[in-house]
Amino acid sequence: GNSVTQMEGPVTLSEEAFLTINCTYTATGYPSLFWYVQYPGEGLQLLLKATKADDKGSNKGFEATYRKETTSFHLEKGSVQVSDSAVYFCALSGRAIQGAQKLVFGQGTRLTINP
Amino acid sequence: DGGITQSPKYLFRKEGQNVTLSCEQNLNHDAMYWYRQDPGQGLRLIYYSQIVNDFQKGDIAEGYSVSREKKESFPLTVTSAQKNPTAFYLCASRPPGTGSYNEQFFGPGTRLTVL
Numbered sequence: 001g002n003s004v005t006q007m008e009g010p011v012t013l014s015e016e017a018f019l020t021i022n023c024t025y026t027a028t029g030y031p032s033l034f035w036y037v038q039y040p041g042e043g044l045q046l047l048l049k050a051t052k053a054d055d056k057g058s059n060k061g062f063e064a065t066y067r068k069e070t071t072s073f074h075l076e077k078g079s080v081q082v083s084d085s086a087v088y089f090c091a092l093s094g095r096a097i098q099g100a101q102k103l104v105f106g107q108g109t110r111l112t113i114n115p
Numbered sequence: 116d117g118g119i120t121q122s123p124k125y126l127f128r129k130e131g132q133n134v135t136l137s138c139e140q141n142l143n144h145d146a147m148y149w150y151r152q153d154p155g156q157g158l159r160l161i162y163y164s165q166i167v168n169d170f171q172k173g174d175i176a177e178g179y180s181v182s183r184e185k186k187e188s189f190p191l192t193v194t195s196a197q198k199n200p201t202a203f204y205l206c207a208s209r210p211p212g213t214g215s216y217n218e219q220f221f222g223p224g225t226r227l228t229v230l
Contacts, residue, residue, distance in 0.1 A: 004157075032216045043121075043205055043221035044158075051216040089157060101146070101209060102173075103219055105157035 002027045006090050006106035013080055014114050021075040021109050023064075023090035031092040033057075033066050033073040034103070038087045047075075047088070082113045117142045119222035121206050126227045128193070128200070136191045136225045138206035146209040147189040148219060151175060151202045158205060164189055193227065201229045 007022040025033065032051045036044040048057030053068035062077045073090060090106040119140045128134045140147065146165050150158040160173030164183040178197025183189055189208075193200045203226050207219040 034218055036221075041224075041226075043119075043223045044207075045221070046218045049216070049218055101217070102160060102163070103158075107155070107157040 002031065002092055002094060002104045004090050004092055004104055004106040006088075006109050008107075008109070010110040010112060012112045012114065015082055016079045017113075019075070019077040019080045019084075019111070021088055021090075021111070023073045023075065023106060025071050025073065025090075025092050027071075027092055027094060029094055031094045033064070034091045034093070035062070035064055035073070035075050036089040036091060036105075038089065038108070040086075044089065080111075080113050082115055085111055085113045087111070119206060119208055119220060121204075121222040121225050123225060124223065126225055128227065128229050130229055131195045133192055133194050134227065136193065136204055136206075136227070138189045138191065138222060139187055140189075140206075140208045140220075140222075141187060142208055142210075142220060143186070144208035144220070145186070145211050147183070148207040148209070149173075149179070149181065149189070149191045150205045150207065152205060152224075153202050161191065161204075200227055202227060 003026045005024050034049045035047040037047045038044050048059040050057040050066035056065045064075045087108045087110045089108045091103045093101050093103050122137045148163045149161040159175050162181045164170035180192045205224045206222040209219045210217045
């Protein structure tokens with residue numbers, strides 16, 4: 001079945017540091033890949049997505065490239081800010097065949113940015 | 116503004132009581148979902164619904180029930196049969212289409228605590 005593995009957290013960085021959060025997946029077919037962000041006490045917000053191999057999703061300075069050869073979708077940001085402190089979830093979805101499309105989530109990576 | 120609303124934000128329940136969590140969306144989405152989130156874990160699918168009057172069990176449906184009488188509404192009942200109901204519950208919806216590329220939109224969540 002489909003699965004997502006994220007690097008374990010928590011991750012603590014200083015402001016303006018470079019960020020990488022690793023995400024690898026196992027899936028049949030050609031899934032779409034997503035990064036969601038969750039701020040304390042809130043629901044999930046879509047950060048970026050990529051729907052086919054070699055696509056790059058980007059938003060708010062974050063980027064991730066859909067790498068089919070390495071089955072990866074690592075999240076990167078060149079210079080993090082305190083406001084980026086949150087939990088980040090990598091997720092994939094396959095084509096809905098007999099049921100509604102389902103998302104499969106990684107376990108989440110808690111990121112803390114210190115001033 | 117279109118979106119998903121969940122109420123209440125915090126809910127306390129005594130052991131042995133059933134409780135219903137509300138989820139409403141005005142995005143005109145067909146598919147709706149309920150997830151459970153526990154600390155340090157990813158989201159786990161409880162139930163999902165593709166259309167009105169239809170719903171399917173997710174990965175952890177035991178002790179939960181749902182209804183889908185209106186397109187806009189997908190309430191979740193946590194029954195006394197759920198052994199460990201204390202968790203953060205998230206409702207989501209998704210635009211129509213069977214492709215994998217459409218993301219799910221999430222509500223702000225309800226935190227349920229069993230006393």
